Structures are given as structure tokens and as C-alpha cells.
Amino acid sequence: MKNLIILGAGTAGTMMANHLRPKLKKSEWGITVVDQYKTHYYQPGFLFLPFDIYSEEQVKKIGRKFIPKGVKYVQKKIEQIFPEENRVQLEDETLDYDLLIIATGSKIAPEEVEGMKAENWLKNIFDFYTFEGALALRNKLREWEGGRMLVHLTEMPIKCPVAPLEFAFLADSYFKEKGIRDKVQITYVTPLSGAFTKETCSTALGYLLKEKNIGLEIDFAIESVDNENNLIIDYGGRKIPFDLLVTVPTNMGDEVIARSGLGDDLNFVPTDPHTLQSKHHENIFVIGDATDVPASKAGSVAHFEAETLTDNILLYIQNKPLKPEFDGHANCFIETGNNKALLIDFNYKQEPVAGTFPIPGLGPLKLLKESVLNHWGKLAFRWIYWNMLLKGRPIPLVSRNMSTKGKKI
Amino acid sequence: METLIAGSNVKVNQEGYLLDFSQWNRTIGEQIAQAEGIVMTPRHWEVIEWLQEQVKADKALSIRGIKKSGVLDIKEFYALFPGGPLKISTKIAGVPKPKSCI
Numbered sequence: 266m267k268n269l270i271i272l273g274a275g276t277a278g279t280m281m282a283n284h285l286r287p288k289l290k291k292s293e294w295g296i297t298v299v300d301q302y303k304t305h306y307y308q309p310g311f312l313f314l315p316f317d318i319y320s321e322e323q324v325k326k327i328g329r330k331f332i333p334k335g336v337k338y339v340q341k342k343i344e345q346i347f348p349e350e351n352r353v354q355l356e357d358e359t360l361d362y363d364l365l366i367i368a369t370g371s372k373i374a375p376e377e378v379e380g381m382k383a384e385n386w387l388k389n390i391f392d393f394y395t396f397e398g399a400l401a402l403r404n405k406l407r408e409w410e411g412g413r414m415l416v417h418l419t420e421m422p423i424k425c426p427v428a429p430l431e432f433a434f435l436a437d438s439y440f441k442e443k444g445i446r447d448k449v450q451i452t453y454v455t456p457l458s459g460a461f462t463k464e465t466c467s468t469a470l471g472y473l474l475k476e477k478n479i480g481l482e483i484d485f486a487i488e489s490v491d492n493e494n495n496l497i498i499d500y501g502g503r504k505i506p507f508d509l510l511v512t513v514p515t516n517m518g519d520e521v522i523a524r525s526g527l528g529d530d531l532n533f534v535p536t537d538p539h540t541l542q543s544k545h546h547e548n549i550f551v552i553g554d555a556t557d558v559p560a561s562k563a564g565s566v567a568h569f570e571a572e573t574l575t576d577n578i579l580l581y582i583q584n585k586p587l588k589p590e591f592d593g594h595a596n597c598f599i600e601t602g603n604n605k606a607l608l609i610d611f612n613y614k615q616e617p618v619a620g621t622f623p624i625p626g627l628g629p630l631k632l633l634k635e636s637v638l639n640h641w642g643k644l645a646f647r648w649i650y651w652n653m654l655l656k657g658r659p660i661p662l663v664s665r666n667m668s669t670k671g672k673k674i
Numbered sequence: 675m676e677t678l679i680a681g682s683n684v685k686v687n688q689e690g691y692l693l694d695f696s697q698w699n700r701t702i703g704e705q706i707a708q709a710e711g712i713v714m715t716p717r718h719w720e721v722i723e724w725l726q727e728q729v730k731a732d733k734a735l736s737i738r739g740i741k742k743s744g745v746l747d748i749k750e751f752y753a754l755f756p757g758g759p760l761k762i763s764t765k766i767a768g769v770p771k772p773k774s775c776i
């Protein structure tokens with residue numbers, strides 16, 4: 266009997282368990298999934314929680330419910346991976362593996378910036394990338410009467426790179442509906458050289474910030490937060506004052522990756538971008554936010570990766586060459602406020618462009634263009650996530666590799 | 675589009691970033707720097723070469739990368755290329771500026 270261990274039962278780990286159990290003979294392969302938490306969060310919902318669009322209950326479920334029968338679920342903290350010995354150390358036991366899938370994701374590391382996680386953390390400085398942060402921010406926004414709000418992004422890469430921009434757009438709508446938009450000054454602060462960094466996008470979407478009267482500060486590489494004077498300060502000495510700072514802190518892989526000597530500076534695991542095999546250990550595969558591949562860190566990406574990775578694991582077990590198939594495919598809805606959204610579909614090589622999706626010429630969804638239907642798509646994503654994505658079901662008409670059909674290239 | 679920089683015809687995007695690194699040379703870099711108001715010194719070139727090596731090795735460029743580079747610290751990076759150091763230095767180096775997904 267051989268052992269396959271999946272580390273992490275988030276989006277990617279859960280999908281892999283569902284893909285692999287029916288494909289591996291129970292008499293030959295045992296599958297174990299390890300995660301420290303009981304709750305599985307729908308992270309894309311953290312964008313909506315602060316604005317009272319989703320409730321707490323809508324973004325969390327019991328993780329174990331999504332793990333198929335015949336897979337052992339161990340709710341424990343992973344302490345260390347010993348890749349040379351094919352062993353994983355949990356808080357109070359060790360597991361041996363023949364094949365390992367790392368799906369430990371990424372998480373915020375506000376302590377990377379001096380003064381960020383200090384006396385004002387969760388008072389007038391918030392993140393919305395965690396359940397706790399998004400909830401605390403919701404409570405703050407319910408009573409906030411206005412002032413200068415900064416929507417800030419610390420450094421790339423972050424998961425769901427468009428989320429901070431979406432947050433700024435939704436904030437505009439939220440304050441308008443509350444009737445206090447004139448009392449709130451919203452500014453988007455980014456270390457990049459624009460809110461939109463790709464030519465196709467800045468041309469098609471540049472109007473959005475102006476239309477919503479959202480200020481923009483670019484090239485801002487934050488060095489510290491001044492808690493006494495409520496300022497963020499960059500390495501060039503530039504200072505921006507705020508009353509409410511909504512920040513996306515540095516995103517890093519879990520510390521277990523660092524402890525195991527398996528990661529880069531940000532604890533992401535060096536991974537072949539097309540096969541998803543670890544670059545250093547052939548019986549280790551990596552999926553989702555835990556990899557260092559230059560794709561977006563998104564649930565949709567993990568979904569496409571999972572299909573390729575499933576095939577590659579079966580090939581690996583049969584001693585056959587792996588398929589260098591994964592193309593970086595990502596498919597993301599971007600909320601723009603006022604019940605509208607955009608849709609982008611792209612990969613490692615192809616930048617987002619206009620077009621129709623998923624049926625070329627027909628749509629019904631439009632790429633890189635605001636529409637009400639795209640907004641319904643974004644809201645439907647929650648149902649798709651719990652009922653299709655996690656269960657490893659293919660999404661009709663949407664293939665693992667990006668299609669160029671229907672795109673204006 | 676094509677444009678003439680320092681006597682060579684090169685392909686650039688709308689913002690003036692070279693699209694094909696093989697068309698780059700130091701004279702072109704110097705000219706782009708001049709347009710950005712920067713007078714290149716040996717120290718500037720060391721940084722430019724480091725950036726080009728990173729891009730060749732498929733490593734994403736970031737401020738954190740500068741911190742860990744061992745070549746220079748972030749304060750010096752700002753002093754050499756004031757304003758938006760990554761944006762300006764990559765343009766001089768003939769490599770793409772760091773991007774997000776949109």
C-alpha cells in the first residue's frame with residue numbers, strides 16, 4: 266500500500282483529493298489530507314463581507330464535508346517536511362509518503378512592514394484578506410462617518426491581484442448608497458506604475474478611477490506606517506496621510522515551507538510552471554498559491570492546475586513522462602461597483618483582451634468590458650466554488666488551457 | 675511601434691519600453707536615461723546589469739528583490755533613480771516593467 270499525502274485542504278488540496286480518489290485504486294493508494302483548521306473559508310467572499318453584501322455564514326463551511334469518502338482527513342498543524350526522508354512531521358505524529366502534494370496556500374504577513382501590525386491594527390488599519398480582518402473592517406465601516414480612506418497594496422505577488430482595486434470600486438458604491446460619498450476621499454495606493462499595468466487594460470479601463478472619483482498614488486514602495494500621525498511612508502520619503510487604511514499586506518507561503526527549506530524569499534515553492542512538479546524533488550508536486558509559478562494566485566487558476574496535475578500524477582505513478590501542459594490560464598471576474606463587473610481570461614503569454622466568453626462570438630459574457638451579467642457571474646462563482654470547483658467537476662465550456670477563440674487578439 | 679533611439683531603430687511599446695531586448699545597447703540605455711533626467715554613472719550600470727540578469731533568469735523584479743540583492747539597498751535605489759526606481763530602471767535596462775495581471 267502506497268501513501269499519497271496532500272498538505273492543505275484549502276481550494277487546491279480539496280480539489281486534488283476529489284480528483285484523485287476515484288482515479289487511484291483504494292487497494293494500492295491511501296490518500297491523506299492534512300489541514301490545521303476545521304473551517305474552510307470562501308476567500309473570494311472576503312471582498313464582500315466588509316460591505317455587508319455577504320454574511321459570515323455565506324463564506325465558511327466545515328472543511329471535512331468536502332473531502333471525499335476513502336480519503337483520511339487529519340486536522341493537525343504541519344510542523345515540517347523532510348523531503349530527503351519522504352516524511353512529514355505533524356504536531357504529534359509523523360507520516361511517511363510516496364508522493365506529496367503541497368497545497369498550503371499563501372497568507373498575509375503584515376509584520377513585514379514596520380508599524381503595520383502595531384497599536385492601530387484593526388483599529389484604523391485593516392486587511393480584508395483574512396476572515397478576522399474582513400469582519401473587523403465590516404464593523405468599522407458600519408459606524409465610520411467618513412474621512413480619508415487609502416486602499417493600499419504592499420507588494421506583489423498577492424493572491425487575487427485585482428481584489429484591492431475591486432475593494433476601492435465597491436467602497437465607492439457603498440458610500441454612495443450610504444449617502445456619505447462626499448465625506449469620503451478614496452485613494453488607491455500601489456507599488457506598481459499604475460492601477461492598470463497592461464496596455465490593453467489601461468486603455469480599456471483607465472476611465473474607471475476617474476468616473477468613480479478615486480485618487481491614485483503610484484510607485485509607492487511602503488517602508489513603514491507611522492501610527493502616531495496616521496501616515497504611510499515609502500522608501501523615497503513620500504508620506505500619505507489617512508484616517509482609515511485598508512491594506513493588502515505582503516503575501517507569503519506558510520512558515521512550514523521555510524522550516525523545511527523548500528521555499529524562496531517569500532516561502533513559495535520553486536515549481537515547474539508547466540508540469541507543476543517541484544523543481545528539486547521529483548515525488549513532490551505543488552499546486553495553488555503555494556507555488557512560485559508566474560500565474561495569478563487565484564482559485565480559478567488552482568482549478569485549471571488541478572486538471573493538469575491529476576493527469577501528471579497518474580503519469581508519474583506509471584513512470585511515464587509528465588505533460589508540460591499548464592499554460593497559466595486564469596479566469597477572473599472583477600467587481601466594478603454599481604452591480605457591474607468585468608471578466609478577464611488570460612494565461613502566461615496572452616494578456617487580457619476584449620471578446621466574448623465562453624462561447625466565441627455569442628458570449629453571453631463579455632471580456633474586459635463592464636456588464637451586469639458579469640456581476641451575476643461573480644456572485645454565481647460562490648455557488649460554483651462550493652458545488653463544482655471544490656468537488657473537482659469540470660466547468661462546462663471552459664477548458665483547462667486558455668482558448669484564443671472569441672478573443673480580439 | 676518602431677522608434678529611433680541613439681541612431682538605432684528599435685521596437686517599443688506606447689510607454690517607450692523596449693519590446694526586444696536583443697535590440698538594446700548601452701548607448702540606447704544612456705539616451706533613455708537622459709530623457710528621464712538621469713546621468714548614468716558606473717554605479718547605475720551595475721544596477722542595470724543586475725536587473726538584466728534577473729530578467730534573463732526569469733525572476734520577477736520587486737523592491738524586495740533589491741533588498742535581498744546584495745548589490746544595493748532600497749534607499750540607494752531611490753537615490754539613483756528618483757521617483758519610481760523600478761519603473762525607470764527597467765526602462766533604461768530595456769526590460770519590461772513589473773506588471774500585475776491587468
Ligand SMILES: Cc1cc2nc3c(=O)[nH]c(=O)nc-3n(C[C@H](O)[C@H](O)[C@H](O)COP(=O)(O)OP(=O)(O)OC[C@H]3O[C@@H](n4cnc5c(N)ncnc54)[C@H](O)[C@@H]3O)c2cc1C
Binds near residue numbers: 273371424552553
Ligand atoms: C479577498 C480575496 C478575494 C479573492 N477573490 C478571488 C476570486 O474572485 N476568484 C478566484 O479565483 N480567487 C480569488 N481569491 C483567491 C483564492 O481564494 C485563492 O487563490 C485560493 O483559495 C488558493 O487555494 P490554495 O488551496 O492554494 O490555498 P488556501 O485555499 O489558502 O488553502 C491553504 C490551506 O493550507 C492550510 N495550511 C497551510 N499551512 C498549514 C500548516 N502548517 N499546517 C496545516 N495546515 C496548513 C491552511 O489552513 C489552508 O486551509 C481571493 C482571495 C482573497 C483573499
